[in-house]
Amino acid sequence: AQKVTQAQTEISVVEKEDVTLDCVYETRDTTYYLFWYKQPPSGELVFLIRRNSFDEQNEISGRYSWNFQKSTSSFNFTITASQVVDSAVYFCALSETDAGGTSYGKLTFGQGTILTVHP
Amino acid sequence: DTGVSQNPRHKITKRGQNVTFRCDPISEHNRLYWYRQTLGQGPEFLTYFQNEAQLEKSRLLSDRFSAERPKGSFSTLEIQRTEQGDSAMYLCASSPPWTLNTQYFGPGTRLTVL
Numbered sequence: 626a627q628k629v630t631q632a633q634t635e636i637s638v639v640e641k642e643d644v645t646l647d648c649v650y651e652t653r654d655t656t657y658y659l660f661w662y663k664q665p666p667s668g669e670l671v672f673l674i675r676r677n678s679f680d681e682q683n684e685i686s687g688r689y690s691w692n693f694q695k696s697t698s699s700f701n702f703t704i705t706a707s708q709v710v711d712s713a714v715y716f717c718a719l720s721e722t723d724a725g726g727t728s729y730g731k732l733t734f735g736q737g738t739i740l741t742v743h744p
Numbered sequence: 745d746t747g748v749s750q751n752p753r754h755k756i757t758k759r760g761q762n763v764t765f766r767c768d769p770i771s772e773h774n775r776l777y778w779y780r781q782t783l784g785q786g787p788e789f790l791t792y793f794q795n796e797a798q799l800e801k802s803r804l805l806s807d808r809f810s811a812e813r814p815k816g817s818f819s820t821l822e823i824q825r826t827e828q829g830d831s832a833m834y835l836c837a838s839s840p841p842w843t844l845n846t847q848y849f850g851p852g853t854r855l856t857v858l
Contacts, residue, residue: 657850662849667851668788668851669849669851670835670851671764671849672849731777731792731800732789734786735786736785736786
């Protein structure tokens, strides 16, 4: 069965600090997708990124970057120069794929990491 | 673009009552998902539809829960004989056929069972 572990329950930083959120996953499939979502205080989950298990290139989007390491089953998320607006709960999620390579519907989420950025 | 909408946003009910939630997905999204989220936890999968077909149901979905998507557009989730343990946020998400399961979530319906 697939599983996602986010070992950091809460992280507190001061504005402009860099912060890394850890995600470790378990799956028996060779083809899968990994996701990060942000849940701000308003409650609505916001999609941030999707990675294919075959693509281990790191990705950068503005202050956000993601490090995918298949060898360690990790998909970590770094926020550079954090801002107060980054305060939210961040979830890592995993979706296994069928034989055709299109994803199953189900996302398996980690428990989330609460990030608080202080001014 | 109009996002995923859910109604009602909040529902307070007494134990034993039936409740029904509605989800309207983003236009042209053929897949629709239901999740449940309790405080301090990540969302847990309940069920999903591709068009009007219900393709998977979680073991979390007891026989008191039923979901429908009759015309492949909006969906309803009904809980019969509610229990206090059903208190949670019920999230709906949808995805189009071209984004390999990137799911876009609605604001959720918060259910409180007294």
